[in-house]
Amino acid sequence: MEACIMDDKKRCGAVSGLTTVVNPISLARLVMEKTPHIYLAFDGAEAFAREQGVETLDSSHFITPDNVERLNKAKEAKRVQIDYTQPLHKDKKEETPDADGDSKLGTVGCVAVDSFGNLASATSTGGFVNKMVGRIGDTPIIGAGTYANNLCAVSATGKGEAIIRGTVARDVAALMEFKGVSLKEAAAYVVEESTPKGNVGLIAVSAAGEVTMPFNTTGMFRACATEDGYSEIGIWPNSVENGGDNH
Ligand code: ASP
DSSP states (O other), X not given: OEEEEEETTOOEEEEESOXXXXXXXXXXXXXXXXXXXXXXXXXXXXHHHHHHTOOBOOGGGGOOHHHHHHHHHHHHTTOOEESOSSOSSTTSOOOOBOTTSOBOOSOEEEEEEOTTOOEEEEEEEOOEETOOTTOOOSTTSBTTTEEEOSSEEEEEEEOHHHHHHTTHXXXXXXXXXXXXXXXXXXXXXXXXXXXXXXXXXXXXXETTOOEEOXXXXXXXXXXXXXXXXXXXXXXXXXXXXGTOOOO
């Protein structure tokens, strides 16, 4: 498991290679608040978790029969995949696969802005099923899966290698910073023009409270809520009639 948190003052913390920590994002926050560093991984991150007294469980807790089955199926198919492709049991409803047969159940991202324009972004994931031991994805990498500055907060999901190559989250902020474009325009450019199709989705808010949730996969589980009562929940692209911003 791995996670990352960042705020508009560019304070940030990240962890990866965790096998026992129940809430990796809380540990990422402790790295941000209690250490002179940004990123702790593997044994060092686990030792820091013990030192801070965060909730941990034996790693066997995370090895559920469903997860083992998912892993075995991925191994059989020789696939490294985002969560899983097939329903695990006949009586379970099929999980919304995307064009590549992947479903989007793995990563959880959250971005927030308050009435003063304070921004924060956080992302947490178990990464891919059947990933290599030691593989680190985009989620804990500042500027790839997670980024915030005084203009916006961004959290990405999708194929980590493509997101790292594209510095996806930072590119959204950079377009706003250097080109002066709006959050929506910046995010749409990164998702539609600069990251290969089928690879990425992101959620983002600006200091002014603008929200955007574009993706170039078939679907992305997403939701947003504003203080004045607006809320939106979606999986598939919004239709133009719905005022959707997913191209
Ligand atoms: N981006 C994550 C990774 O590559 C996977 C995901 O978003 O589900 O580890």
